[in-house]
Amino acid sequence: MTTRHEYEMGIIGNCNFLGYINKKANLNWLCWPRMDSSFVFGSLIDKDSGGDFFISPAQESKFVSSQHYLSNTNILITEFKNEDEHFRVIDFAPRFELYERFFKPLMVMRKVEIIKGKPEIKVRCRPKYEYGAETFTPKRGSNHIDYELDSLNMRLTTNASINYLLNEKNFYLTKDLYFCLTWEKHLEAPLEETFEEFFRKTTSYWRTWVRRTSIPTIYQDEVIRSSLALKLHQYEDTGAIIASGSTSLPEHDQSGRNWDYRYCWPRDSYYTLNAFNLISHFSELEGYSHFLQNLITHDQHVQPMFGIDGRTELVEKELDLEGYKGNKPVRIGNGAYTQVQYDVYGQILHSLAPLYFDARLTAIHGEQDLAIIETLLGKIEESMDLPDAGIWEFRNKVNHHLHTKLFHWLGSKVVIKIAKKFHKPTLLERAQKCKAKAVDYIESCWDEKNEFYCAATDFNYVDASTLLLVNLNYLDPKQDRARKHVEHIYNELQSPNGFLYRYKVKDDFGETKSSFLVCMFWYIEALIRLGDIERARTLLAKVNQASNKLGLFSEDIEGDELSQWGNFPQTYSHVGFITCAFKLEQNMNKHIFEI
Secondary structure: OOOOOOOOEEEEEOOOOEEEEEOOOEEEEEEOOOOOOOEEEOOOOOOOOOOEEEEEEOOHHHOEEEEEEOOOOOOEEEEEEOOOOEEEEEEEOOOEEEOOEEEOOOEEEEEEEEEEOOOEEEEEEEOEEOOOOEEOEEEEOOOEEEEEEOOEEEEEEEOOOHHHHHHOOOEEOOOOEEEEEEEOOOOOOOHHHHHHHHHHHHHHHHHHHHHOOOOOOOOHHHHHHHHHHHHHOEEOOOOEEOOOOOEOOOOOOOOOOOOEOOOEOHHHHHHHHHHHHHOOOHHHHHHHHHHHHOOOOOOOOOOOOEOOOOOOOOOOEEEOOOOHHHOOOEEEOOHHHHOOOOHHHHHHHHHHHHHHHOOOOOOOOOHHHHHHHHHHHHHHHHHOOOOEOOOOOOOOOOEOEHHHHHHHHHHHHHHHHHHHHOOOHHHHHHHHHHHHHHHHHHHOOEEOOOOEEOOEOOEOOOOHHHHHHHHOOOOOOOOHHHHHHHHHHHHHHEOOOOOEOOOOOOEOOEOOOOEEHHHHHHHHHHHHHHOOHHHHHHHHHHHHOOOOOOOOOOOEEEOOOOEEEOOOOOHHHHHHHHHHHHHHHHHHHHHHHHO
């Protein structure tokens, strides 16, 4: 049997940055000072040029390693043990309330704890910058090492031997070791005492956050982990939520489909904000909603993706790096920002709707707040008859995609509801016309012979995104047409492992070999809406097996062994799992009640 490819690593962070740590306690991916900055440690995508910060046994082959999170936190623990020796590495990024705001410094804190014996270990810290092109120069301090590069400065404060670290010499672990890595603003306090204080406060913060999280009665641990992962992907300064903290992890081996996902896709906002609503975290919902509002201007098209600070230019470049497991190219930036994807307007409208109807959220105060709604409806009116690149971001073709028209329909529905609430007859009439026109486009995609909705008006292929016709209540799940459409999509797009491809037509990169995980969540949700609860329950259990041992989901799945591929962790996948778990529980309870 083929060995499963699994991302054997976890993430830490504090809503200011993300760090990746693998089973060798190697901090192999860390971008500073922002999530979309150059890496300072990037051995995840280039072992030689990437830079790393690891703490591991001198003779790794003699130890078994494992990872787990401290329960209900984003504090990661990596353990190494054999019959005679046992130690563990605790990693976290500080986050807690301080002076009526959140303390979230550019700081990684690491502790090496002896549990048994006197293991020989090796510690190496080699930061890089400009994506491996520049190397920091280490300079000795009394109890620290400064890493300098032009005007940049990182500091590693520690109680370990500075000589051993600078010489990269193996040494015996005879006491607990502490490491505090900082960017620019450094630790000016007792090391051990500060670590223990920050550890307690960060543990308390995450556990309090989890206690305030709504969870279903099923898959509780998994929903908590997905919620914690989702939280880490929000850049709190602006409220933006990135698709993933990584770049260039391929959709499958040697696929060439290696993209930079460290950006914010407003198109995903509907699903992400819905997930935050389900788990009852409204400050995150509001923060993302405010970020979206800042993207909207009257004159300009809202592009498909933005930097976490609202930056509009995300020029795509290929770097001369080895790539993850030799997968090239390594890309930074994402050329999709230049595309036209008109579904974004309906997505944003639906995402902003709670601000107008949910009493728990920020109140709407008048005409200025309605102006955003009118602007977005105007953009739907302008783009209704125009083709676009679609949800899958085809680079060399445009069409009248059903998915786009579906969100024109959904956005128009939102405006109709808002217009009625605020007594705006002209706005109501415009929205009703848009909704009717969107319906005409959608219905023109119905394939009478095969009884399904095809992907676009002039392109008769099968697309998993059309499952949203059921999930967004365009199709009545009680109607035979809805069931036949869902069945056709699954029969046509099912992969050998029972998951779903996005589509099967050749695109700019040929044929895809991996299934896109979120499509499976769409299918499960559609089954729930159709009332096929037992099948939905069986498939969600199967999908749950696609996470790694820490409960983190990737973007893509391949093979019978459910290998993980694509950028990781993928926000979209965790959002899908949260949504399906809640929907399944609600309908299981409804089903039981009805009996």
